[in-house]
Amino acid sequence: MSETLLKIENLSVSFSGFHAVSEVDLSVERGKIHVIIGPNGAGKSTLMDLITGKTKPTEGKILYNGTDIAGKDPGMIASKYKIGRKFQGPNVFDNMTVYENIEIALKGYTSIRKAFTYRRTEKVKEKIKKILNQIQLYDQRDMMATELAHGQRQWLEIGMVIAQSPELIILDEPAAGMTDVETYKTGEMVKQLAGKHTLIVIEHDMDFVEQIADTVTVLHQGKVLAEGSFAEVKKNPEVVRVYLQDENGEGF
Amino acid sequence: MKNILQSMKHTKVNRYIDIVLLIFLLLFPLIVKEFRVEMMCRYLCYVIFALSLDLLWGYTGLLSLGHAVLFGMGGYMIGLCYQIQSGAPSFMTREGLTEIPWFYLPLKNPIAAAVIGIVVPAVFAWILGSFIFSSKIKGVFFTIITLALAQIFKDFIINIQKYTNGFNGLQGVKRFAIGGGEQLGKIPYYYLVLFITILVFLFCMWFAKSRVGKVATSIRENEARLEFFGYSASHFKILIFVISGALAGLAGVLYTPATSSITTEDIGIAASTAVVVWIAVGGRGNLTGAVVGTLIINWAQSLLSEHFASYWQLILGAVLFVIIFFIPNGIVGQLLDLQHRVQMAKKRKIDFEDTAGVGKEAEL
Numbered sequence: 001m002s003e004t005l006l007k008i009e010n011l012s013v014s015f016s017g018f019h020a021v022s023e024v025d026l027s028v029e030r031g032k033i034h035v036i037i038g039p040n041g042a043g044k045s046t047l048m049d050l051i052t053g054k055t056k057p058t059e060g061k062i063l064y065n066g067t068d069i070a071g072k073d074p075g076m077i078a079s080k081y082k083i084g085r086k087f088q089g090p091n092v093f094d095n096m097t098v099y100e101n102i103e104i105a106l107k108g109y110t111s112i113r114k115a116f117t118y119r120r121t122e123k124v125k126e127k128i129k130k131i132l133n134q135i136q137l138y139d140q141r142d143m144m145a146t147e148l149a150h151g152q153r154q155w156l157e158i159g160m161v162i163a164q165s166p167e168l169i170i171l172d173e174p175a176a177g178m179t180d181v182e183t184y185k186t187g188e189m190v191k192q193l194a195g196k197h198t199l200i201v202i203e204h205d206m207d208f209v210e211q212i213a214d215t216v217t218v219l220h221q222g223k224v225l226a227e228g229s230f231a232e233v234k235k236n237p238e239v240v241r242v243y244l245q246d247e248n249g250e251g252f
Numbered sequence: 253m254k255n256i257l258q259s260m261k262h263t264k265v266n267r268y269i270d271i272v273l274l275i276f277l278l279l280f281p282l283i284v285k286e287f288r289v290e291m292m293c294r295y296l297c298y299v300i301f302a303l304s305l306d307l308l309w310g311y312t313g314l315l316s317l318g319h320a321v322l323f324g325m326g327g328y329m330i331g332l333c334y335q336i337q338s339g340a341p342s343f344m345t346r347e348g349l350t351e352i353p354w355f356y357l358p359l360k361n362p363i364a365a366a367v368i369g370i371v372v373p374a375v376f377a378w379i380l381g382s383f384i385f386s387s388k389i390k391g392v393f394f395t396i397i398t399l400a401l402a403q404i405f406k407d408f409i410i411n412i413q414k415y416t417n418g419f420n421g422l423q424g425v426k427r428f429a430i431g432g433g434e435q436l437g438k439i440p441y442y443y444l445v446l447f448i449t450i451l452v453f454l455f456c457m458w459f460a461k462s463r464v465g466k467v468a469t470s471i472r473e474n475e476a477r478l479e480f481f482g483y484s485a486s487h488f489k490i491l492i493f494v495i496s497g498a499l500a501g502l503a504g505v506l507y508t509p510a511t512s513s514i515t516t517e518d519i520g521i522a523a524s525t526a527v528v529v530w531i532a533v534g535g536r537g538n539l540t541g542a543v544v545g546t547l548i549i550n551w552a553q554s555l556l557s558e559h560f561a562s563y564w565q566l567i568l569g570a571v572l573f574v575i576i577f578f579i580p581n582g583i584v585g586q587l588l589d590l591q592h593r594v595q596m597a598k599k600r601k602i603d604f605e606d607t608a609g610v611g612k613e614a615e616l
Contacts, residue, residue, distance in 0.1 A: 052480075079482035093473035096466070104470050109463060110482045112491060118463040139603065143596065164481060 005030040005168060005198045006051070011060030011070070013050060020046040022222045024060070028168075028215075033190065033199045035209050035230075038219035039242065044202045045088065047219070048170050051200075052085050053077040064168070079110065084166030088173050088202075090153035094146040098137050098156055101145055102128050105160035128163070135159040135189065151182035158189065162197075169193060171201045175208050187211040218242075265591045266540035266584050270453075273543065277446055281439050290510070293442040295550045296449045297507035302530050302542040303456050304499035309528070310536030311465060312492050313472030317524050318398035321405040322373035322497045324519025326504025328409070329369035331422030331514045333359045347414030356415075362428050369505040370498050377497030381490040388486075390475070399521060406520035421515025425508045435509075445506050452499060456539050459495070468492055469537075533575050535582025544584055 006028040013021045021043040028034045036044050049055035051062055053074035062070040064081055077083050093101050106127070109118045132138040135155040140148060145156060154174055161169055174190065175183040183205060190212050193199060203209050209216060209230060216233045218225040226236045233239055277296075281289045301323050309315045335341040336352045336359065344352070359365040380401075384394060410419045426435040436444065459465045467488050470478045475485050508514045517523065527546075534545020552571070556564035579586040 075479060075482050075484070078480055085480065087477075091474065091477050093470050093477070095473055096469055100466055100469075103463075104466055104478070105481050110484075112464070112487055115463040115467055115488075144592075147596065160481075 003030045004028065005065065006200075007061075007063040008051075009061040009063065011047075011050060011057055011062065013046065013055060013057045013059075019222050021050065021057075024219075024222070024224055026217060026224065026227075028198060028200060030198050031195045032214040033194045033201060033212050034215045034217065035201045035203055035213040036217050036219060037203065037206075037209060037233075038225070041221075042219040043222040044219055045172060046222075048085065048172055048200070048202065051077075052083060052170065078164065078166075079107075082165065082167040083170065084161040084164040084168070085170040086154075086157045086161045086172060086174060089176065090150065090157050092145045092153055092156050092160065095144055097142050097144060098132070098148070099128065099141040101156055102131055102159050102163050105163035107163065107165045131159050131162050134162065134192065136185070151178045151186070154178065155186070155189065158186075162193065167198060169197050169199045171199060171203075173202055173204065175203060175205050183208050184211070262595075265587050266538050269540050269544065269584065269587075273540075273547075274450070281442055286438055289442050290438050291554060293438070293445050293510045294507065295547055296442075296445045297503050297510055298527070298530070298550060299449055299543050299546045300452050300506065301500055301503035302527050302534075302546040303452055303539060304496045304503060305527055306531055306536055306539060306542040307456060307459065307468070307492060307499070308496040310531060310538070310542065311460060311472065312468040312489065314489065314493070315395045315528070316398040316496075317395050317521065317528065318400075318402035318405070319496075319500055319527060320519045320521075320523035321398075321402055322377060322500035323504040323507070323523070324405065324409070324514070325373040325376065326369035326501030327508040327514040327518060328416065328422065328504070329359060329365045329372065330362065330505050330508040331425050332356060332416075333362050333365035334425045335417075335422055336360055341417075343417040343420070344414055349414050353415070362426075366428075366505045370501045373501035373504075374494050374498035377493045378490060381493035385486040385489045385493075398524075402519075402521045402524045406516050409516050409519065419516045421513055421517075422508070423513045425512045425514070427509040427512075441510065445510065448502070448506065452502070453539065453543070460539065464488065464491070472537075529572060531582070533572060533582055535585030535588070538584055538588060541582045541584035545582065548583075 004027045006026075008024055008026040011021060011024045011026075012019065024043075024047065026047075036047065038044050046055060050057050050070070053069070053072050053076070056071040060070065061068050064083070067081075069077055069081055072081075078085075093104065096104070103120075103124075106124065109115055129138065132141055135158055137148075137152060137155060137159065140152065145153060148156060154176075158171065158174060161171075171190065175186045178186060187208055190199060190201065194214070201212065213230045215227065216230050217227045218233055218236075218239050220242050225242060226233050226239050228236075277292070280292055284292075301319070304322075305316060305319045308319070335343075336356055340350055340352050344350075358368060384397060389397065409416045412418075416422075427438075427441045428436055467478070467483060470483075471485050471488060479485055504514075504518075507518070530545040530549050531542050532545070533549055534543065535541030549568075549572075552568060553564070556567055560567060575583070581589055
């Protein structure tokens with residue numbers, strides 16, 4: 001029996017008349033990897049902005065564990081509702097070491113009082129070490145984030161998101177700009193996160209989507225076009241048509 | 253023995269500079285004339301001032317061009333203390349103030365004045381910081397506000413002449429003569445200031461290593477990302493501004509007795525930009541840079557002016573230009589960079605040799 005963690009109902013947002021996301025229904029099962037694909041401008045990142053509170057919806061509900069979090073403050077959504085997000089492109093603390101990057105992201109020490117009482121205890125060290133191993137950057141822990149390769153920077157940010165111990169992890173194009181080998185490694189990393197965490201992943205690379213997806217939702221012009229397993233979606237004639245139409249799309 | 257060598261290799265290069273500087277400063281009064289010690293004493297106060305700005309600018313990325321305001325608040329408290337020891341001073345009576353104003357009375361005790369000289373700038377920083385950082389003023393706008401503040405504060409001090417003696421400033425400040433007793437000698441005062449400088453430096457080191465310090469660095473690096481982790485960056489910025497303000501005030505409190513005077517020249521835009529230059533030359537965000545930059549520039553300034561009275565500013569300007577153009581990280585920053593690169597290159601070489609046998613891994 002699977003259980004729904006996130007349920008989006010009739011969600012819409014428009015920016016001065018342009019409907020970036022309109023009447024989207026979506027449900028994400030706990031512990032699964034839900035991939036969202038769609039041509040450029042389909043509203044994928046906007047949808048993520050809505051979930052994380054960066055953008056306020058004009059209509060609709062975002063039920064998270066049964067609570068409507070639509071329009072709540074981003075900081076609150078991150079800490080109280082435990083939704084972590086990796087942004088498009090590496091977004092890390094450049095002139096700090098890999099270790100410090102993870103350490104800052106650790107959950108539970110964000111207030112000034114906690115920042116003063118924080119100690120690098122064995123438990124904390126163990127946790128950071130585990131995350132560094134998960135993202136395969138343990139040997140690079142003393143390097144500055146800016147010295148890492150592009151792919152490693154992406155992993156570092158995934159690590160930072162894990163450090164927040166989120167229930168739901170949102171990854172915005174985690175494999176963008178990576179080599180094939182790196183992309184595959186990223187896929188394995190993401191798959192290991194499923195189960196303990198629930199994941200929403202936005203991605204263009206179809207091999208990567210096939211590697212990781214439990215469910216795929218196709219967005220097109222702000223609306224849900226199709227949903228199902230990768231194999232089902234791939235066969236959907238409408239999806240094929242949209243992707244062929246879109247000259248920027250990667251196609252199947 | 254091998255362990256010691258091993259840990260020496262991993263010690264950051266600026267720690268060696270710190271130790272050498274410490275020994276040098278401890279021995280300094282034994283090797284030079286007294287008037288040089290007096291100069292160094294003044295520069296040590298500048299060091300504390302520079303450290304206070306380094307926390308704010310170097311670590312948190314908030315460039316203040318009005319930091320001398322906080323320094324001046326400290327300095328003026330001690331300055332006023334010695335003006336009111338025997339009734340209202342002449343600059344007050346001349347303007348018709350025959351009684352010492354009630355709000356100056358707590359300053360009569362030098363120790364109390366010193367404490368007030370630290371608390372007032374801290375509270376001021378707290379109020380100003382609360383306004384600026386809660387309203388999401390960021391980056392260059394913070395700098396512009398502080399710049400305007402420096403000018404306003406200077407004009408204010410000049411304008412309320414009957415309370416501050418205007419642009420004449422306050423003279424005849426004693427080196428902490430308490431209860432009408434003798435003031436401290438120049439050498440003992442030097443060691444007192446050096447001792448406090450060391451304490452401040454250790455505090456800053458602790459701060460930089462603490463989680464608050466790391467949060468400060470994260471604010472500098474990527475404030476938006478930090479807030480997405482659930483941090484309230486503005487609270488941290490206010491806190492750091494307050495700490496920085498208190499330290500700047502402390503620097504002023506020590507400075508005025510060291511020169512026996514404070515004037516509006518010490519609190520305006522010029523003084524505020526000078527400290528920024530010292531840090532830029534030494535290197536920001538590593539503490540040692542602030543110390544090294546302050547001492548080098550100030551000594552260069554006074555030695556050059558002794559030898560090249562007419563065109564020393566030209567020489568100094570050219571040197572500053574060259575340093576900032578060629579090593580934007582500052583002297584100490586550049587050394588740290590170099591050391592880091594060498595270490596990383598070595599590490600990579602070892603890693604490569606370890607995995608070369610396995611073959612494929614090395615290619616990734």
